[in-house]
Amino acid sequence: MPITIFAQGHFPEDLNQNFENLFKKCDILVAEVAVKEKYDDVKTYLNQLSQIGYSDDTFLSPVNPEYSWKLQEFIKNSKKQIEVEKSPISLKELKN
């Protein structure tokens, strides 16, 4: 099966019907995470959200809070496997 890249701009409006259809069909969702320090937290958070519907261990630090909120609504209780980007970039590197 092909990998589908949903190329978007991180706006809540991007997570539209087209995204919803693709999300329903997928087995694995891969999300973008820009910095390596967030990898474990975000992966744990999103997988708990997907499998059990909540997570109070960690938090998501979003680029666009509305976008992030909408994405979480899709993921919540979806039972999808969530993978996240393993970025080689550190927060320190970004701040410099």
Add this chain to the structure above:
Amino acid sequence: MNGKLEEACNKALEFYQLEVEIDKKREASFVEQLIELYEENEDKEILVLYGAAHPIYYELKRRGINVKREFPYLPLIFPLPTELERKLRFGIPYTKDLVAQAIIVSAVETYLRDLGMSSIEAMRKSNRIVRKLSYDEIKDLSKYISENSLARKMPIEAMVVWLKKRGYEI
């Protein structure tokens, strides 16, 4: 900007060039990660949510991966700073107007969002307004803010007044 637009543009170009290098590093690593995930899960449907400015689709295709691309809507409009970054990345000529526009557009976008506009509409409208401004006009704006003590305290509001005075609908 403090009235020194040329200096601000040079700093902005340095910053965007750095962003380009960071993006390239991230994308190279992400492509490897996706190939590994794909090879381990060829029977599964994998959906990747990634910023449209990152050309990972072409790299995956070049590497022989079965990949397709979907968009939320078309045409996709990039914010002006992203447009500039893409020009830098792909060696496409850019104007000094665009560099100056990329510096100020987020202030207009913030103002429009604060008025209650959705983030995508604020981006599109701020793009439309700021794209009409030339380097020289932005230099005038910068001078206006730096020479006016009230404007320095409220630069976004001052910019809106300046734009309205020149007939820009904001």
